Amino acid sequence: MITEDTGKTISRRGFLGAAAAFSIMAKHTALGSEANSKVRAGIVGLGGRGRMIAGMAQNHGGYQITAVADYFPDIAQGVGEWLSVSPENRFSGLHGYLRLLESGVDAMFLETPPFCFPEHAKASVEKGCHVFMAKPVACDVPGTMTVLEAGRKAGANGRVFLVDFQTRTDPFFIEGIRRLHRGDIGRVGMLSSIYTDESFPDPPLTDTIESRLRHLIWVNDDDLGGGYLVNAGIHAIDVALWMAGDTPVSAMGSSRIVRNDPHGDSHDVYSLTYQFKDGLILNHRGEHLKNEHGFKCECIAFGQTGYLEAGYSSHVRLHGGVEPYEGGQVVDLYPQGAIRNIETFHESIVNGVYDNPTLEPSINANLAVILGREAAAKKTSMTWDELMRENRKIEVDTTGLAL
Structure with missing residues (x-):
């Protein structure tokens, strides 16, 4: 797991406490205005999910979307027109997010392809903004x-930093995994x-990456979206790490x-085995x-006296045991989890709650799927420590893009 001293154990995620415990002074500090003031928000990345998040934030009632x-x-x-954002606050180009930051917002919703997230998160925190971001946090x-450092800096500076995983908001997941950790x-x-799910469109490459930035085409590219395991498989592996209460020490496997007619470099079939320090597999x-198999995202924990099954779009149930x-x-975890996270983000800002419990679990899940991707691509075993020492950076060629 990640700590101040990279590679050592972190504390488990905690959940936000009651807002009533915080004073009116904290509310003034959080927004720099009266407690009932709306949070001025900017949305960066307006594809399908970005528009969904923007609509949810607007419908929430506690945000005023002032820039996109x-x-x-x-x-x-x-x-921007749909959200009634002033024309002068509708920005475009690769550096549009910087111009948005200069427009004066309290919070940033980051919904771009993942290769943008480290730069965007860092700049947002340096500008003093609260950050709500999608996963995966990087490729x-x-x-x-970089995202870990930005998130820690946000908390130290009295700012909220939330990564939008849906499963960790679901009451059934929370209770089922609580019972597992209790030893049931x-x-x-x-x-x-x-x-499992279908692949996204993967058309021929062009002179620039501009053609890869729409319609989730970028999921096919390790440099832009991290690839299928990092971008999608992370949902299931994050739940597995939550159940394990730890990060793996190694991964091995194969992928292809x-x-x-593929054009991106992401593998799309994976078989992986992770090992944990206590012997857990x-x-x-x-x-x-x-291939008509469709969507399936789930994790099963097999214990000595029972088992827990948890599915993103099915059910959570503990069989046997104590x-x-x-x-x-x-039900509807994809939208409902986002709605709950948007509410938590707002409550945390208004009430001055800066513990940012989604940060470390999200970083650990991100590193775990990168570990799996790298080990499977090489068809070998790779340790967490080797991954961190290698520290491989995937360069993105932005030549020819509008700034």
């Missing part, structure tokens, strides 16, 4: 560590996670490209092919 930015001018103008180890199914011997499988837990059906 997207690489493509037509998108920035269209979404490589150096970028991940005995010692866990193995975790098994899976993430199977989708039709995590097996992960993933595939992204248009006391079976029926849990329940997980």
